[in-house]
Amino acid sequence: MAKDETAQALTIRDLQKSFGAVRVLTDISLSMVPGDFLVLLGPSGCGKSTLLNCIAGLETITSGQILIAGRDVTEIPPRDRDIAMVFQSYALYPTMTVGENITFGMRVRGTPKAIREERLAEVASILQIGPLIDRKPSQLSGGQRQRVAMGRALVRHPKLFLFDEPLSNLDAKLRVEMRAEIRRLHQTVDASIVYVTHDQIEAMTLATQIVVLRDGLVQQIGSPDEIYDSPANTFVAGFIGSPPMNLIPATVEQREDAAVLVFETEDTDGVTLDIGDRLPREKFAGSRSIVFGVRPEAIGLEGEKPFNLPADLVVSSTEKTGSDQFLISSLGGAGLIARLSAESRVNGGEAVRLSLDPAKAACFDPGDGSLIHSFTDR
Ligand SMILES: Nc1ncnc2c1ncn2[C@@H]1O[C@H](COP(=O)(O)OP(=O)(O)O)[C@@H](O)[C@H]1O
Ligand SMILES: [Mg+2]
DSSP states (O other): OOSOGGGOSEEEEEEEEEETTEEEEEEEEEEEOTTOEEEEEOSTTSSHHHHHHHHHTSSOOSEEEEEETTEEOTTSOGGGSOEEEEOSSOOOOTTSOHHHHHHHHHHHTTOOHHHHHHHHHHHHHHHTOGGGTTSOGGGSOHHHHHHHHHHHHHTTOOSEEEEESTTTTSOHHHHHHHHHHHHHHHHHHTOOEEEEESOHHHHHHHOSEEEEEETTEEEEEEOHHHHHHSOSBHHHHHHSTTTTOEEEEEEEEEOSSSEEEEEOOSSSSOEEEOOTTOSOTTTSOSOEEEEEEEOGGGEEETTTSSEEEEEEEEOOEEEEOSSEEEEEEEETTEEEEEEEETTOOOOTTOEEEEEEOGGGEEEEOTTTOBEEEETTOO
């Protein structure tokens, strides 16, 4: 055992899961400490819900091991795992009041009335739903129902909370409000949470750790900053950020004093960009093809960022969002999006000089997409 697993809120070891002959989760290993907010992030169908259901015990696993709070629960039924789950569909009992919905599980288990009322009052105060306790679900808004569903989980004081896309049925404005509420809740009750979403903004704003999944395989595990600054591969780079990282085919060429980046262009010999000594020789011996990844906010108009591109690029269009203006162009045969300030005066069809800041850039292998070099490496 590498770490003290009795101190972990959750440990998953070499988990495999197949439905019949179809493998949906491969070699999943991860762990989280108590108080972590672990987000399982990936596109639809990548296996997030299946993994959450395996943790809950709603799905059996094909092989591997699951420990919750240091206890091996691999063979233990869901009700004995000390977990509470919140689903996308809140599944409240329509004929029961809010209070009855929240205390239902305790009544089934025969918890004394005094304790039930104490727990209900505690949850109602945390979630600010006191005035709703005697209402029926049909008399609640979507956000209020979601809050009651969370109350039902909170009241159990479980070792682990499991959330499966709890906000995806809410409209955009409410989703932002509930996101803030879930973050506050996590800070208030110091809970250990595993949270499934396909929404990278939700993941970035809520998580202490993000697990990026693709086709049932872990792509990267890290804090939001680590995943944003040093994506492990082009899939993660293209999934995180809105708009995501630009991924531009390029060549690294060695010159006498330093390596340079060369981007192909249609009509010239290419655009050569010297970014100083930032391409270390040990990683870029000789010349090699790469995919150069650069965040939209690391690209500016000439002079705004440390390194100017020595050629004009044609602006295909611009998009204003109020606070920003996105400039859409192309470089090296790939689309390029820059995030400029809303005051920048640039129009579609114009030729512009751009500059970039390699601090939020990275080089990837064009074959398997893996990270070769991140400029935020220390
Ligand atoms: N009960 C099941 N039987 C067969 N295949 C399933 C079952 N549940 C999920 N799958 C398949 O497993 C894959 C992962 O599904 P899921 O975990 O629901 O993905 P996500 O939650 O990331 O959208 C999908 O290809 C899905 O079709
Ligand atoms: Mg799902």
